[in-house]
Amino acid sequence: MPTLIGSVQRALRLLEAAGSHSEGAPAKQLAREAGLPLPTAYHLLRTLTHEGYLRREGGVFVLGPAAGRLADGGLQQKRRSMIVDSLAYFRDAVGAPVYFAAYREGEIELIAVSDTPDGPACEEWADFRATGHAHAIGQCLLSQLDERARKDHYDRHPVGAITPYTVADLRSLENRIAAMGRNRPVVERQEYALGTVCAAIPITAGDTIATMAISLPLHQEERLLYVVDRLRSEVGALLSTLSFSISI
Template identity: 65%
Template sequence: MRLLEAVADHEYGAPAKQLARETGLALPTAYHLLRTLVHEGYLRRDRGLFFLGDAAERLSSSGAEQKRRSTVADTLAHWRDSIGVPVYYARYRDGEIEVICVSASREIPAVEEWADFRESGHAHAIGQCLLSQLDEDARRDHLARYPVRPLTPYTVRDSHTLLRRLAGMPRMEPVVERQEYALGTVCAAIPITAGTAAATMAISLPLHQADRLLPAARRLQAEIGRHLGSLTLSISI
């Protein structure tokens, strides 16, 4: 690891003797480790100089992604506790609804995913919010792959009705659904603009607390507005 760190400090490469000196390793040990790291793809050697290899770049990228995920998870947990609702982060990528992170607890439980979120986007606030951010062709393509089907007596009954609803949704307003995905549950989702990506953060509450839904959604929306700049890179994971 010290050798990898030393190589990373030299944008234009470094020879084995210099790396051994900087890491405090005996030269034979440094040579042996450098050869192993080259063999495994963590380093590459060019004209006697060592550079980071593809495997190290992938490792660095993975670490950065984990850090971004941790930032999102920590932020959602803060909002969960301060607002008193479970908080969800989701996005639409490559034609699919992806729930990236859910922050809930025993005292503040999330909705049980009893029907696959990817296939039931027409029924829950997260899916409706994401679909509302797409153009009509993309919406029709999604519904052709995942047709509208009733999950509860309150679920939208057909794709034409859903498409009209999506087309009429006010831009940047919370999307609310009441018992369309799960009986006894109400949800609200807030659209997020992060480059060209369709994303959303959402909350849910039991039906007997439905009067809290819109105030809580407005509060979350205000928090998102205050922190979106610092979260923009993180929510692009």
């Protein structure tokens, strides 16, 4: 195991050295910068080239496509961590579970949730993607689509009651969406889960359709509008410094 870890560390040093030269560098220079014996560097460079982390062009080594994917993965993880940390801040600020979701590739995707043992999030008891018409997150995302995109969504995920309070049919849902004020919170009461009330607000994330939402137990329903307004004010104050990325 120590030998394996050492090999990984040496390989990473070579990748870092290669990454510092946009036009590439020869093996001898990379070995010197990574502090490695030349035979060891040659062996690792061959392995890294074979795996696609490096390319050899005209006697020099440059980063390969696998290294780019590795960097993208690290960036994605950083963005996800930022979203999780941001949701935890909003959760504590409003005193309720906070959700972040987006409409991506024709589907509703719940990206992250932040809750506490004393304020648990709503359990996903019915497929969240297929029941967007029934919960505040889905209704908020659907309201931001054009009619054609919504029709495509309904064709794949038909409107249907999942609780006695769910919107009755497609016409009723479309009437509700048409009546929604621009940038106003979307509220649903026990339409997705009995004993739970939810509210969602649209979020600007570049060209992507996104939303943040909160949920409360039914006995705290009187807090719902206050809490979602507080969420909206907190998000508005921080959007200039936070860049919510959904490319994860």
